[in-house]
Amino acid sequence: MVTEALPARPDIARVRSENGVIRESAGYRVFRVANAIVLLLVCIVTLYPFLNLVAKAFSSEGYIAAGKVNLIPMGFNVDTFAVVLGDGMFWRNYGNTLLFTVVGTFISMALTTTYAYALSRPHLKGKGFFVGIAVFTMFFGGGLIPNYILVASFLGWRNSIWAVVVPGALSVFNLLVMKSFFENFPAELEEAAAIDGLSTYGIFFRIVLPLSKAVLATMTLFYAVAQWNSWFSAFLYLDNKSLFPVTVYLRNLIAAATGTQDAGAAADAVQISANIQSVTMLLTVLPIICLYPFIQRYFVSGVMLGSVKG
Amino acid sequence: MSETRAIVTAVTGRRGRRARSRTAGGRLTWRRALARDWRLYTFLILPVLFLLVFRYVPMIGNVIAFRRFRPGGSILGDEWVGFTYFQMFITNAQFWTVFWNTVLLGGLTLIICFPLPIVLALMLNELRSSRFKRIVQTISYLPHFMSIVIVAGLVLQLTSLTGTINQIVEAFGGAAVPFMQRPEWFRTVYVSSEVWQTVGWGTILYLAALTTIDDQLYEAARIDGANRWQQTWHITLPGIRPTMMVLLILNIGSFMAVGFEKVLLLQNPLIYSTADVISTYLYRVGIQSAQFSYATAIGLFEAVIGLVLVLGANSISRRLVGTSLW
Numbered sequence: 001m002v003t004e005a006l007p008a009r010p011d012i013a014r015v016r017s018e019n020g021v022i023r024e025s026a027g028y029r030v031f032r033v034a035n036a037i038v039l040l041l042v043c044i045v046t047l048y049p050f051l052n053l054v055a056k057a058f059s060s061e062g063y064i065a066a067g068k069v070n071l072i073p074m075g076f077n078v079d080t081f082a083v084v085l086g087d088g089m090f091w092r093n094y095g096n097t098l099l100f101t102v103v104g105t106f107i108s109m110a111l112t113t114t115y116a117y118a119l120s121r122p123h124l125k126g127k128g129f130f131v132g133i134a135v136f137t138m139f140f141g142g143g144l145i146p147n148y149i150l151v152a153s154f155l156g157w158r159n160s161i162w163a164v165v166v167p168g169a170l171s172v173f174n175l176l177v178m179k180s181f182f183e184n185f186p187a188e189l190e191e192a193a194a195i196d197g198l199s200t201y202g203i204f205f206r207i208v209l210p211l212s213k214a215v216l217a218t219m220t221l222f223y224a225v226a227q228w229n230s231w232f233s234a235f236l237y238l239d240n241k242s243l244f245p246v247t248v249y250l251r252n253l254i255a256a257a258t259g260t261q262d263a264g265a266a267a268d269a270v271q272i273s274a275n276i277q278s279v280t281m282l283l284t285v286l287p288i289i290c291l292y293p294f295i296q297r298y299f300v301s302g303v304m305l306g307s308v309k310g
Numbered sequence: 311m312s313e314t315r316a317i318v319t320a321v322t323g324r325r326g327r328r329a330r331s332r333t334a335g336g337r338l339t340w341r342r343a344l345a346r347d348w349r350l351y352t353f354l355i356l357p358v359l360f361l362l363v364f365r366y367v368p369m370i371g372n373v374i375a376f377r378r379f380r381p382g383g384s385i386l387g388d389e390w391v392g393f394t395y396f397q398m399f400i401t402n403a404q405f406w407t408v409f410w411n412t413v414l415l416g417g418l419t420l421i422i423c424f425p426l427p428i429v430l431a432l433m434l435n436e437l438r439s440s441r442f443k444r445i446v447q448t449i450s451y452l453p454h455f456m457s458i459v460i461v462a463g464l465v466l467q468l469t470s471l472t473g474t475i476n477q478i479v480e481a482f483g484g485a486a487v488p489f490m491q492r493p494e495w496f497r498t499v500y501v502s503s504e505v506w507q508t509v510g511w512g513t514i515l516y517l518a519a520l521t522t523i524d525d526q527l528y529e530a531a532r533i534d535g536a537n538r539w540q541q542t543w544h545i546t547l548p549g550i551r552p553t554m555m556v557l558l559i560l561n562i563g564s565f566m567a568v569g570f571e572k573v574l575l576l577q578n579p580l581i582y583s584t585a586d587v588i589s590t591y592l593y594r595v596g597i598q599s600a601q602f603s604y605a606t607a608i609g610l611f612e613a614v615i616g617l618v619l620v621l622g623a624n625s626i627s628r629r630l631v632g633t634s635l636w
Contacts, residue, residue, distance in 0.1 A: 031436075031538070035437070038445050039434070042430070042446065042449075043446055043449045046449050046452060046506065047449060052467070066472065067471070067477050067486075070564040115354065115357035117353060118351070123338075124350060125347070126340075126343075137361065139563060139616070140369070140613060141365065142367070142368020142371055142372060143368065143606065143609030144589070144592060145606040146367075146368035146369070146610055147368045150367055153381070154385045170357065180442065200349035229459075230457075231571075246460045247457050250460070260312075274467065284460060285460055292455060293448070296448060299455075300451075303515070304518055308518035
């Protein structure tokens with residue numbers, strides 16, 4: 001290497017000593033230790049709210065109200081789990097979340113894959129226009145009220161699952177990621193399929209989709225997690241408690257407990273303990289936390305996929 | 311937010327491939343294109359219909375900002391009233407309170423939440439142990455996957471009178487502060503929670519950009535005697551500048567819309583004087599008080615500012631540093 005032939009300089013971070021072992025300047029070593037400590041603190045601060053939540057879920061209310069619970073459960077208590085899990089509405093709303101996620105993800109994927117595939121064909125006439133009408137919606141939109149009038153009055157979707165899963169079905173970001181994936185799809189495969197007599201439909205369903213499983217899995221996860229976590233459209237369009245997703249169940253519980261809510265609904269609020277809130281929150285995040293280690297990789301690759309060509 | 315951010319690169323990526331289809335004689339006519347590719351066009355029917363109904367119809371629906379709207383009447387309103395509704399909010403003192411709250415909260419979020427992922431990405435990049443790096447990444451991405459309802463719930467618990475933050479305050483001899491009832495604390499709480507939620511995930515694109523910097527540049531700089539800081543300043547930062555600019559432009563474009571859902575979940579009437587922003591105000595007057603036209607006028611005002619900001623930032627960036635969204 002070139003560096004070996006040069007005389008050592010004191011200001012070079014990594015200096016080769018006479019015996020050939022790589023040594024670092026003192027300043028850089030201090031920096032590295034400080035860097036590692038700061039990053040460790042970042043991890044602790046990120047995790048703390050979750051650990052605190054778990055501790056509160058397993059503590060008794062008295063200790064929480066006294067401000068004694070941090071990382072370790074005080075007055076160990078699992079009865080609240082039985083109370084929350086015994087609430088029929090909780091299960092019902094959990095089931096709704098599952099239903100919304102499955103139906104919503106299916107609609108989103110159907111729209112995104114077909115749109116992205118058509119846009120990825122270089123010979124599509126009017127391609128610029130069809131890309132443009134999608135991209136423009138990222139920077140300008142109709143706003144809350146026109147959307148509300150469309151969905152609630154014009155389409156009459158109040159208290160309907162469609163109000164929750166349809167209006168946000170297409171993410172332009174996901175569309176562009178898929179489009180760039182399909183653009184890189186080996187053209188030879190499709191040409192060979194076309195010569196063998198497959199139509200566009202045949203090529204898409206029998207060649208392209210089966211060979212795109214990785215990107216389809218990533219996009220499915222993107223949509224599924226977004227739908228699982230969403231609450232606002234359900235909050236806006238659904239009035240019937242038995243139709244709520246679990247996020248709205250949780251939102252109403254927290255609002256009733258802390259009085260962040262508007263005056264009307266706060267009237268029927270019973271004092272809901274921090275313990276019950278913690279248990280409900282924990283049960284709501286549990287599926288995501290359990291899946292997280294396995295799905296994180298796909299998410300990162302999805303974001304990267306969108307950026308590789310930039 | 312990071313999802314819209316990442317887009318940038320996806321949008322700019324389009325530039326490279328420009329295979330335009332031409333027949334031997336010149337441009338393909340629509341008739342021939344449809345005859346040849348009609349199956350492909352059938353793929354476009356549903357998505358384009360979706361965009362028309364759920365994106366462009368509401369855009370047209372904005373005309374009710376200029377028309378009197380009656381529930382049960384036409385969804386495009388009944389009669390023209392010009393700028394009446396705009397005058398209504400421009401002369402309303404409460405509107406200006408929420409307007410400046412929005413600018414302050416959005417500005418603070420931008421100033422604090424934009425640079426921190428860059429710093430974190432640079433710090434992660436200095437780690438020698440790839441195992442530790444992976445652990446830090448995995449942990450710091452976690453909040454991104456949480457529902458806003460959960461995040462708001464955690465914030466309310468931590469800031470409550472018996473929450474951890476007040477335990478620390480009391481441990482140092484202070485008196486417990488009811489943070490979510492004190493207007494002066496809202497911005498701090500909101501921005502902190504925003505940092506907690508977005509800083510880790512925000513590093514992904516920077517870490518990707520960092521891997522594309524040529525190692526030979528560092529080698530050359532070391533030979534010239536550049537120390538670690540000088541290498542960071544003269545090689546690393548210029549190397550990730552296009553990514554930084556694109557994300558900055560997008561953040562500027564969305565800053566009037568400040569995390570509507572989170573603010574809505576965190577705010578309460580006691581702290582409206584700092585915690586009420588345009589989007590939550592228009593939600594209250596529009597949905598809860600059913601003043602549809604008035605709220606639409608406010609929404610249109612906000613959307614136009616957002617569009618102007620993103621176009622302005624984009625054109626400044628193109629002229630100054632040559633980076634642009636399209």
